[in-house]
Amino acid sequence: MVLEAVIFDMDGVLVDSEGFWAQAELDVFSSYGVQVTEDLASLTRYMTTREVTEFWYNRFPWGELDIPSVEQQVITRVIELIRSDNCTMPGIEDLIRRFKNKAYKIGLATNAPLQVAEAVLEKLEVRHLFDAVHSAESEVQGKPHPAVYLTAARKLGVSPEQCIAIEDSYSGLKAAKDAGMKTAVFTNDNEDIHFDIADFKIMNFKETRLPEFSL
Structure with missing residues (x-):
């Protein structure tokens, strides 16, 4: 089947922001x-923000402030760090534009809250290039469950088999694979990363050529 859409993960793919989450969670x-x-x-690494907040609350219950309020504080702190730091993955903006110029639909599927996703796309100045942006906060389960990818494909108006997902983690790759998509793992020049589940490997975005994906 001909591929018609590219769906990006966010943390670790569009921006190098995973450290921001750790800092924000520690601060809050x-x-x-x-x-x-x-x-x-380390047990919370691939959880949604709500799941992470519930995780810590169950172990160290705090006072009267409810879980959604504390979760929002984490989200706000992450957005502050994203806006103030040079965290953009080198070459990602150009790659997105090249896909768009080839008439592929562009999507985002992330475990992060939609507020954070919108802040990232604003920082990269590529929001107008995305045809669908979807967060697992709207799903019952986040990655590695495939729901976020299935919904993203539906929003793009294409079947999952017509999509390729670009991920940096096994959890994300599994979600996309279970949704029925092709996958590419982004290693950020880390030669030690090997995920057999991925159909393609991207070492970095600066040297990525579209024909390598057989699109």
Whole structure:
């Protein structure tokens, strides 16, 4: 089947922002008496923001402030860090434009809240190039469940088999694969990353050529 759409993950693909989440969670949760340890934090790496907030609350219940309010504080802090830091993945804006110029539909499927996704696309100045932006906050389950990708494909008006997803994690690749999509793993020049589940490998965006994806 001919591929008609490219769907990007966000954290670790469009922007190098994973450290921002760790910093924001440490800043916010610690202020409510949560003892954020590296071992426990590693368990939350691929959770949605709501799941992460519930995770810490269940272990270190704080006062009267509800979970959604604390979650929003984390989101606000992440957006602040994204806007103030040079975190854009080199070459990503040009790659998105090249896909768009080839008439492919462009989508975003992320576990991050929609507020953060919109802030990232605004920072990259590419929001107008995206035909669909979807967050797992609107789904019952985030990645590695395929729901966020299935909905993104539906919003793009194409079948999952007509999409290729660009991801940087096994969790994201599994979500896209289970949705029935082709996948490309972005390694950011890390030669030690090997995911057999991926159909393609992208070392960096500056040297990526569209024909390599057989699009």
